[in-house]
Amino acid sequence: MNLHEYQGKEILKSFGVGIQEGIVAETPEQALKAAIQLQKETGTGWWVVKSQIHAGGRGKGKISGTDQSGVALAKTLDDVKRISENLLGKVLVTIQTGPQGKKVNKVLVAQDVYYPGESKPKEFYMSVLLNRSSGRNIIMYSTEGGMDIEAVAEKTPHLIFKEEIDPKVGIQPFQARKIAFNLGLSGNSFKEMTRFVMALYRAYDSIDASMFEINPLLKTSDDKIIAVDAKVNLDENALFRHKDYEAMRDKSEEDPTEVEAGEHNLNYVKLDGNVGCMVNGAGLAMATMDIIKLAGGEPANFLDVGGTANAARVEQAFRIILKDPNVKAILVNIFGGIVRCDRVAQGIVDAYKNIGNIPVPIIVRLQGTNAVEAKKIIDDSGLKVFSAIQLKEAADLVNQLLKK
Secondary structure, three states: OEOOHHHHHHHHHHOOOOEOOEEEEOOHHHHHHHHHHHHHHHOOOOEEEEEOOOOOOOOOOEEOOOOOEOEEEEOOHHHHHHHHHHHOOOEEEOOOOOOOOEEOOOEEEEEOOOOOOOOOOEEEEEEEEEEOOOOEEEEEEEOOOOOOHHHHHHHOHHHEEEEEEOOOOOOOHHHHHHHHHHOOOOHHHHHHHHHHHHHHHHHHHHOOEEEEEEEEEEEOOOOOEEEOOOEEEEOHHHHHHOHHHHOOOOHHHOOHHHHHHHHOOOEEEEOOOOEEEEEOOHHHHHHHHHHHHHOOOOEOEEEEOOOOOOHHHHHHHHHHHOOOOOOOEEEEEEEEOOOOHHHHHHHHHHHHHHHOOOOOOEEEEEEEOOHHHHHHHHHOOOOOEEEEOOHHHHHHHHHHHHHO
């Protein structure tokens, strides 16, 4: 589950991680009040107004049809209100959103930590994530902050450092000191970075995060170490342990069809193809998408209806798949282990009739308990539904129908 920058910073601050202070706002009037409050609390004379969307590249992005970037410096209160008006309710297009962009519903009004008139602060990069090849968490960091880490890795890979953490003992103080040393710090900033790293890893580990990314991580001119930006992803499988963080989910930032599927306990991910897939089991779903591609088609989605593929779930799955206008055929591939194939087949027939006119052909492959009876139900239904025995046969049939 992705979080907004302001939400990630709230979590970091609760674990003692230094952050750029800010207040979120949903209207220009709220943004103006936030700026005044920040000035009283932090003494800041300038402010940074940041659009809050689930996408990177906001600073380089533009509001559709304008020159307004997604992150802007405000030197006066009038600037705060003007920039907020230019952002809120508008569509921000970045390198990660694609040309369709994302609507800005909130802005973060933050203190200016690049103190005017003082020496330029130093920007670093730091992230914490799982190294799946070693089964250990890893802290990746670089002296080249404020840039795309992919570009740094491509052009200057020697400037990227990695520190693996043994899960049996967690991060050790000597590792935090090593990181501070590799970043070229000394004196008070060295101590501040050591504390920052320890607190950052503790936050990552405690909330079951799948990734923390701080870019830039700033050493201010007075040697403070603070997170200027924060990208935080949480492991959805662990949210049952963190109900307070689960409440931070912003469904307006997610694909509405995927949200609807989740509300019906369906695992759905939209893809770019033209063959809708309805399968029970994640492994079988992956195999089904592979065989579709091998047969010359392109899967339009990943959809796992789970072990109880009853009529109601099958009907809802059909409705969700059909929301994608690119779908030209649907392949249903169900293995009847726990669930009986004849019940699934009857559920497919009932769902077809309840939905009404389904404009695309449906190919059904049912294997397992009562598969023979299931095939007879499909064949005798009189509907625009085609049955298959082998998976490759089903995929080839899909491809033939697409060509017609």
